[in-house]
Amino acid sequence: MMDRIAQWSLPIWLIDTAVVAVAIFSALVIHAVAMSLFRRLAARTPDSIDDILVAHARSPLRWLMIGFTLAFVREQLHLTAGASLLWSQAAGIIVPGLGGWLAIALIRAGARIVEHRYDITVADNLSARRRRTRSAIMTRILVLTVGFVTICLMLLSIPSIRTVGVTLMASAGIAALAVGAAAQPALKNLIAGIQMAFTEPIRIDDVVIIDNEWGRIEEIFLTYVVVALWDERRLVVPVSRFLEQSFQNWTRHSSQLLGSAFLYLDPSADIARLRAKSAELIESNPRWDRRFHNMQVTDVKPEAVEVRILATARDASTAFDLRCDIREGLLAFVRDEMPEALPRSRQINQPSPLPA
Numbered sequence: 227m228m229d230r231i232a233q234w235s236l237p238i239w240l241i242d243t244a245v246v247a248v249a250i251f252s253a254l255v256i257h258a259v260a261m262s263l264f265r266r267l268a269a270r271t272p273d274s275i276d277d278i279l280v281a282h283a284r285s286p287l288r289w290l291m292i293g294f295t296l297a298f299v300r301e302q303l304h305l306t307a308g309a310s311l312l313w314s315q316a317a318g319i320i321v322p323g324l325g326g327w328l329a330i331a332l333i334r335a336g337a338r339i340v341e342h343r344y345d346i347t348v349a350d351n352l353s354a355r356r357r358r359t360r361s362a363i364m365t366r367i368l369v370l371t372v373g374f375v376t377i378c379l380m381l382l383s384i385p386s387i388r389t390v391g392v393t394l395m396a397s398a399g400i401a402a403l404a405v406g407a408a409a410q411p412a413l414k415n416l417i418a419g420i421q422m423a424f425t426e427p428i429r430i431d432d433v434v435i436i437d438n439e440w441g442r443i444e445e446i447f448l449t450y451v452v453v454a455l456w457d458e459r460r461l462v463v464p465v466s467r468f469l470e471q472s473f474q475n476w477t478r479h480s481s482q483l484l485g486s487a488f489l490y491l492d493p494s495a496d497i498a499r500l501r502a503k504s505a506e507l508i509e510s511n512p513r514w515d516r517r518f519h520n521m522q523v524t525d526v527k528p529e530a531v532e533v534r535i536l537a538t539a540r541d542a543s544t545a546f547d548l549r550c551d552i553r554e555g556l557l558a559f560v561r562d563e564m565p566e567a568l569p570r571s572r573q574i575n576q577p578s579p580l581p582a
Contacts, residue, residue, distance in 0.1 A: 242303045246296065253295040257288045275339050282335035286328035293321045319380045326376025330369050337365040346431045355429040355477075359446060362430065363423035366448050418466040419448035427468050428475060433542040435474035436463060476542050482515065484538050485545035487552045490530040491560070495567035497523060500533070500556070503563075507555040508537050513548040515540045530569040 261284055268276030297317040300310070340361035344354035428434065432443045434453065441455040451468065453461040467473075476483060491500075501521045508519045517538040525532035535552050539545035560567050 245299055245302055249295045249299045250292055253291045254288070257291050261287070274342065278338050278342065279332070279335050282331040282338070283328060286324060286331045290321070290324040290328055293317065293324050297321060322376055322379035326372055326379075329372045329376075333365055333368045333372065337361050355431050356426060358431075359426065359429040360423050362446050363419060363448070367420060367423070370448070418464075418469050419446075421469065422446070422465060425469075429477075432478070433476040433481075435476070436461070436467075481541040482517070482538060483542055483545040484518070484536055485549045487535045487537075487549045487556075488524075489533045489535070489553070489556055489560075490569055491533055491567045492569050493526065493531050495531065495533075495560075496564065497521075497533070499564065500560075500567070503559050504535050504552065504556060507552060507559075508535075508548075511548060511551055513539055513544050513551065515544075529571060 261280065264280045265277075268280050300313050300317070303313075340357055344357045346354045346358060422428070428443050428446070428451065430443055430446060434441060434443060436453065439453070439455050439461055441453040441461060443451060444454040444460070445452040447465075449465055451463045451465055453463060455461055504521045505519065508514050515538050519535070519537040521533060521535045523531050524534040535556070537545075537548055537552060539548045
């Protein structure tokens with residue numbers, strides 16, 4: 227009986243298929259065990275940083291492990307010379323691509339970790355906005371760099387392209403000049419985006435005024451910036467604009483602001499009484515951050531006086547609402563309690579001309 231079994235011969239394609247199947251199955255089992263171990267280790271840590279890394283690396287590691295396993299068992303397969311060459315070229319293209327996928331996944335995991343660790347919804351978020359801005363810009367730069375290197379490694383695995391590469395390198399100078407001249411605006415914004423990551427003229431969630439529009443920095447890309455305007459519109463601005471032209475940044479050093487409100491009253495208005503009412507309104511308003519407030523007459527004209535009220539708030543949107551509250555409260559007070567303070571036009575009687 228054993229002699230008969232020993233004389234059995236299986237088809238070569240079936241043996242090769244079985245070897246490939248066992249290799250893929252082994253890679254999946256090793257990946258599942260490794261991911262289970264990583265998840266348990268991450269669950270023991272107090273924060274969720276390890277969980278983010280494991281979640282982002284799971285899929286790339288699975289396919290990368292399969293690719294390495296198939297490349298490893300190539301010598302065990304009964305391949306012809308042409309099939310072996312095709313297998314090697316496919317591995318030279320797929321394995322670097324999977325490695326680049328893993329690297330990009332880890333880079334994006336790092337960006338997610340920064341977003342998780344630095345919250346920009348708190349009141350004093352200057353440090354968090356600085357970290358988030360640098361992370362967003364550097365993530366895009368690293369992803370672009372890794373993608374470029376990955377494509378180069380994939381192309382270098384093809385012999386015909388390596389041969390042509392010598393000719394391409396010889397003409398690279400002329401090609402670089404032509405591409406640089408044609409893509410000057412794009413390269414200008416790309417370099418400006420890299421410069422912005424270190425000079426930090428703006429950060430994510432900064433309050434800015436650009437083109438007479440009030441808004442917040444919503445997203446920073448390598449070549450353009452998205453500004454969320456107060457009425458839910460989006461203003462798309464080239465990055466170079468923030469390095470070459472002036473604009474207002476209300477939260478450059480701190481999110482705290484000093485807001486102003488103006489009233490125009492009759493010159494006979496009782497300023498002391500109005501100042502006391504202004505202090506009462508501001509100090510009872512929860513939007514005031516308890517730092518500073520005052521009221522002064524800043525200009526005098528024949529028909530009215532200009533009264534300026536200053537009050538501080540924790541951020542720009544709160545300062546805007548506080549200014550509106552001050553105006554509404556003082557206007558209601560003047561209307562109900564001090565109607566004599568409302569501006570009035572005065573007509574000066576001119577003497578009648580003498581009879582001829």
